[in-house]
Amino acid sequence: MSTPSHAREQRRTARLDRTARAFTAVELNDACCERWWTSLGWDHEPGCGQRGRHTSAA
Template sequence: MNCLDRLLSVLYVSTSAGLAWTAVLEYRDGPVWAACLFAAAALVPVIAVVREAEWRERAALWPVHPAGPALVGPALVGVAEDVVRAELEAACCERWWTSCGTDHDSGCPHRVPRSSAA
């Protein structure tokens, strides 16, 4: 954990504490719905701290290229592009995309003939 990570975590925790204190004050002196709103908002920075820690753990598991970590980023981008390309090639026809999956082009192999029976 470097200095920036620590600073960000401290910022998240202090924001959460401030929102929790505001929730307590609203509960004592204000409307209950506002206290519930501030209490829910106080949980959001805590979730951010947990996600940051989880991201750091996942980043530690990324493969390191022998030439250095600078080549890992483009390699991961290439893999992501290959996955997206394969998914787009496996997708249906143009009309399926534009009609949110309700219609197919006449030459589409996934076209299901509509029955005229009601």
């Protein structure tokens, strides 16, 4: 179902995707929930396990 040109494009995309995924894996391993990222480390999602780790106040 794939033409030669499509396969070539797919291979190039796969390489870029692998690189991007490697970066994501490293960053996610070092970070927390998505909200933590979007808030630049200031806030956490309600169901995040890391929530309240720095502040004991409810």
